Amino acid sequence: MDVWITECKRRATCTYCGKTIPAHTHMVVCQYWLKIDKRENGGRSFRKKMYFHIKDENGIHCWEANGIAAAERKPKPVPRGRPMIQVAPENRAIRSKILNQRSTIIQRIRNEVDGTGMGEGTDPPNFERIEHLGIMLEKLKVKIADYGGAPKNW
């Protein structure tokens, strides 16, 4: 966006307050290109201009007020990712040990389901073993409750 100050030759309407900017006073001009078509190439752009009082009859700096209002309308960035789980330093080692055990168990369950378990590679899933692993997983979940709690994607 280009912004400059110029003398108002005839009359203009202030974008911010909607009142007339009298001829032969200075005003702020903002020029920008409005893209109608969102396609990468092509699409039509229109040159748009906005006019603002430098200072209106009430002493309001319309361009400045408009800019501040626009900045406040802009959505605030949302922090990415999940909030960090707070774990006391003395519990961190135990917590990461539990998480490691968990991923080992999950891998073993996957192997069972895929038929690449303890057996020949094409074994049908051993549901007894899967159930046993599931119980181990639940026990770990109970255990980790004392060490920062289970992560959301447990």
Ligand SMILES: [Zn+2]
């Ligand atoms: Zn104004």
